[in-house]
Structure formats: C-alpha cells, structure tokens
Amino acid sequence: MNTQFTINCNGKLVDLSTPKVMGILNVTPNSFYDGGKHKNINTIIHQVDKMLSDGATFIDIGAYSSKPSAEYVTEEDEIKRLNFVLKEIINTFPNIILSVDTFRANVAKIAVESGVAIVNDISAGMLDENMLPTVADLKVPFIMMHMRGTPQTMQNLTDYNDVVKEMIFYFSERVAKARSFGISDIIIDPGFGFAKTLEQNYEVLNKLELFSILELPLLAGISRKSMIYKVLHKTSQEALNGTTVLNTIAIQKQAKILRVHDVKEAVECIKLVEKLK
Structure with a gap:
C-alpha cells in the first residue's frame, strides 16, 4: 500500500510519497542525546545549515525535553x-520548513506566528485543551504522537492488553477529534519510548504497517533511543548504526518521515530503500 500523501507547509505542498527526513534541533539543556550542545546562536545556525545541506526537508525545534522523567x-x-x-533561523534560511515540538497551545501559536509551519505535539492535544482549536485556527499540519500521561509519569503507564490495537484506537479517536475542529493535515507518530517498554517498542515497530489503516502519513522517531542502545549495551552516542537499521525497517513498513539527529545517514537510508522499488 503506497498511499500518496502531501502536506501543506506555509503554502508549499510537500509530497511524502518518497519518505522525507526531519532533523532534530533541541534548544534544551537536558535532552537525552544532544542536551546543551546548541546553546549559542552560531552553533545552532551551523547545525541547521548542516542538516539542510545533508538533505533534511523539515527541522523540528524543541525547547522542552520530553525524555523520561525530564x-x-x-x-x-x-x-x-x-x-x-x-x-x-528564519532570517538565515527564509525557505526553511520548521516544526515546533510542543504540547502547549500558546507556544505553538507564538511559534507559528514567527514562521513555523508544523506543530508537533507529543500528547496529540491531550495535555492542553486549547491545542486542537489553536492548530485549526493556525491552519498548519499537526503531528500527533501516542503517549500516556506526561514525560514525568509515562514510564509507569505501560500496561496494555494489545499495544498496537490500543494505539490504533487512540489515534482513531484523536484524529476524529482533530477533524471535528477542522484540522486537515495530520501526521501520526507511534511515540517510540513513550509509555512503552522495550518489548512493546519492538512490537510496535514490527507491526508498523498496521497503522496504514488510518490512511495518514506516519512519522518514525527512533533516532538514538534507548530501545536501540539498551539492546546493544551501548550509549546513545554509539547508537547511530542501530538507528539506521531500525529506520530502514520503519521505511519498509510505510513510515513517511524519519525524525532523526543524523540527517545524512537517514537520507542515504531512504535513497537505498527507494532503489529497491
């Protein structure tokens, strides 16, 4: 099943029939992999320039670390x-497509008014009741992730009868709610590492193609996460090769956006998988 998906970003149609890469830019002092690395503006501009040169279509900016117990x-x-x-960033790269990683409606509004094109919410609008009406008013694509609780509590909320079935039900419900407000461009993110055990993360990845029943583009955010480095007995710093392996599997199972720290490797991964077609 190769559904044709496009999303409207600042009036520009982005075609997701070939998967795209979203580069991660954390401007937080405490993110699990690159926390505190991008503190001064020159480092940030340099990092954005590198990710765009390496082939990123989107840059996702987060100012609130959502790692477990953040x-x-x-x-x-x-x-x-x-x-x-x-x-x-917008002055330096006027054509950039930025996404803001936030679960707060007010933050999303300020970011979009500053030129951001996509809202990426780890809570799918559950942590701020104003998020869905705000995104609808802003007329931007909305990435909704699956999570339970908050970043502070999610690791205790991993009790499922059937993790994938319950996630599909969750997304059906959240998508219907978002549509009721008039949000048209929706992307779903299974939320690897969010309210899921190591085994559950692999079960979700193994059954990723089942989410295509929702007929929406799928984003996979696996980059350097503990589901990789715990299996390999390594650190997040040593998890690039593992990330590439799982990104390859995610694309083969219909993922349309890879959200990553390492853009060049993800772009190469997409090129090679596309060649198989």
Missing part, C-alpha cells in the same frame, strides 16, 4: 528559548 519547564522559559532561535 524536569518541568515553564511556558515562559519554553517561549524564551524558542524566540531566541526562531528569528535567527
């Missing part, structure tokens, strides 16, 4: 961190 960040701090970088 500390709480106030809305003011999240906005401050984003404002610091958004203006410079």
Whole structure:
C-alpha cells in the first residue's frame, strides 16, 4: 500500500510519497542525546545549515525535553528559548520548513506566528485543551504522537492488553477529534519510548504497517533511543548504526518521515530503500 500523501507547509505542498527526513534541533539543556550542545546562536545556525545541506526537508525545534522523567519547564522559559532561535533561523534560511515540538497551545501559536509551519505535539492535544482549536485556527499540519500521561509519569503507564490495537484506537479517536475542529493535515507518530517498554517498542515497530489503516502519513522517531542502545549495551552516542537499521525497517513498513539527529545517514537510508522499488 503506497498511499500518496502531501502536506501543506506555509503554502508549499510537500509530497511524502518518497519518505522525507526531519532533523532534530533541541534548544534544551537536558535532552537525552544532544542536551546543551546548541546553546549559542552560531552553533545552532551551523547545525541547521548542516542538516539542510545533508538533505533534511523539515527541522523540528524543541525547547522542552520530553525524555523520561525530564524536569518541568515553564511556558515562559519554553517561549524564551524558542524566540531566541526562531528569528535567527528564519532570517538565515527564509525557505526553511520548521516544526515546533510542543504540547502547549500558546507556544505553538507564538511559534507559528514567527514562521513555523508544523506543530508537533507529543500528547496529540491531550495535555492542553486549547491545542486542537489553536492548530485549526493556525491552519498548519499537526503531528500527533501516542503517549500516556506526561514525560514525568509515562514510564509507569505501560500496561496494555494489545499495544498496537490500543494505539490504533487512540489515534482513531484523536484524529476524529482533530477533524471535528477542522484540522486537515495530520501526521501520526507511534511515540517510540513513550509509555512503552522495550518489548512493546519492538512490537510496535514490527507491526508498523498496521497503522496504514488510518490512511495518514506516519512519522518514525527512533533516532538514538534507548530501545536501540539498551539492546546493544551501548550509549546513545554509539547508537547511530542501530538507528539506521531500525529506520530502514520503519521505511519498509510505510513510515513517511524519519525524525532523526543524523540527517545524512537517514537520507542515504531512504535513497537505498527507494532503489529497491
């Protein structure tokens, strides 16, 4: 099943029939892999330039670490961190397609008004009741992820009878809710590592193609996560090869966007899998 998907980003139609890469830019001091690495604006601009040159279609900016048990960040701090970088990035790369990684409607609104094209919400609108109406008003694509609880509580919420079946039900419900507000471009993200055990993460990856029943583009965010490095008894710093292996499997199972720290390797991965067609 190779459904044709396009999403409208700032008036530009992005065709996802060939998978695309979303580069991760964390402007947080505490992200699990690159926390604190991009503190000054020159480092940030250099990193964005590298990801775009390596072939990223989207850059996803996050100012609130959602790793397990991440500390709480106030809305003011999240906005401050984003404002610091958004203006410079958009001035330097006027054609860039930016996504904001936030579960707060107000942060999403400020980011989109500053030029961001996509809202990426780990809670699918569950942590802020204003998120869905706000995204509908902003008329931007919405990435909804599967998670239970909050980043602080999610690791205790891994009790499922049938993880994939319950996730598909969750997405059906959230998509219907988003559509009721008038959100048209929706992307779904299974949320690897969010309220799932190691075994559950692999079960979800193994059955990833089942999500195509939702007839929506699928984003896979596996990059350097503990589901890789725990199996290999390595660190996130040593998990690039493992990331490439699982990204390859994700694309073969219908993923349309790879959200990654290492853009060049993900782009190569897509090129080689496409060649098999």
